[in-house]
Amino acid sequence: MLNQFPQVLTIAGSENDGAAGMQADLATFDHFKVYGTSVVTVCVAGNSYGVHAQQIMSTSFIDQEFKDLADDFNIKASKTGMLANASVIKTVVKNYQRYDFGPLVVDPVIFGNNPNTRLLDPNTFQLLKARLIPLATVLTPNYYEAQTLAKMKINDDQDMLTAGHRLQNLGADNVIIKGPHHDPQQKIVKDLVLLSNDHHFWLAGKYYPTKRKNGTGDTLSAGICAELAKGQSVTDAIKNAREYVDKAIRNPLNVGHEYGPINHFV
Template identity: 60%
Template sequence: MTNDFPQVLTIAGSDSDGSAGMQADLHTFFMHHTYGASVITACVAGNSFGIHDSVSMPVSFIDNEFKDLAEDFKILACKTGMLADAELINTVVKNYKQYDFGPLVVDPVIMTKHGNMLLEQAAYDTLKTELIPLATVLTPNFYEAQKLADMEINSDDDTMEAAKRLRALGAKNVIIKGKHVAGETDVVKDYVLLESGKDFWIEGPYYHTEHKNGTGDSLSAAITAEIAKGTSIEEAIRIADDYVDKAIKNEIEVAHKFGPINHWAK
């Protein structure tokens, strides 16, 4: 039957080296037995040594991507990745409200895993006030959680308080990815606060590898795929966390420096 197969959508940039962004999302969708479509918001020229150029898509083009997908596909869940400026974020918000693309997983690409800011203030403010309130699941890293919650996180209690503040921004469910620093971290602890009020920690070992590009993209994509298949939010998060853990643990030898995770690991 037409459109019976679970279909999902990534709203993100294209990463030319395939390690992150739209490409990592599509790898993950495939491994979770869903059909992945994409709304490309930007294109990045880069490799394992770094990013060397980028270009944003015109908003009229992004509008047409949404329109064409809505006319033909049955998107059951979608996710966002890197959204470079306020105009682009507003365009995504407008289209998500216009079309029925199911629950939204927001990967708030605000800061790097090393704490460096990625967005200008106007884009950050728009993401916080316009996009996050639409999130079924919000998946910030440690530094993004600190920024969005407007507080330092120095303990488990701090993490739990930050998650409550992120829920107060409008996100229904929150997973705060634990801080991980080479030489300082042996165990990585992710904290989950669900819409029901239930909360829990997911712990795993820290893997000493430079093949970690695309971990955040892949986690949010796996959650999206599982939601589209009818998996509960809690179980979707647990499955996604386990998937990314295996993808980091079982390295794939690709590129020279900061390489991709192994999306095919089981």
């Protein structure tokens, strides 16, 4: 039947080197066998050495992207990535609330490739917390983003669980906090999953010291989005997406000279 194939939406930045952002989302959608659509919020010029320029889309253009998708497609789940500034966030929230695009996975994208590269100014950050996160079916911050959103330092498992509850208090239904992976001596990476029913569990995997992990957060959130669109539970969607990310890191794709992409072809 027409429009019954699972269709999903990424609301994110386009990164021309293909490692992260919308390009990583669309590659992930292909792997999970869902049809990917997109709302471009910002175009980024860069490569494996770094980001060198960006162009933010006008709010009228973003409005038109949303309208055109709503007029033609049957989108079952959505995810957000880089939203650039306060005007973009307001526009995305307005349109997501206007149209029925299914459950929303929010990848907060507060930092770049390291915690010293902050992408959101204070006003934009506050809007992210106040307007976007309350719409999240699943919130997927990394270790540094979780600390920033929860306003606390995470030193151990109990701290991580406390931070997860603080993020739920911001309005997110379910939360996965990606554990720290900045110590080259560590052996295991542990992610916390805190569900809306207050049940929590841990996902542990081997730590791989590699420079080929750009797009990890995008891929995780896109995988969750794809699985939700196919009717999987939140728990299974997170587990399946996490397993895919682990395989993509474990089998590096050697393109680019510095901080390259994970391997979406696994």
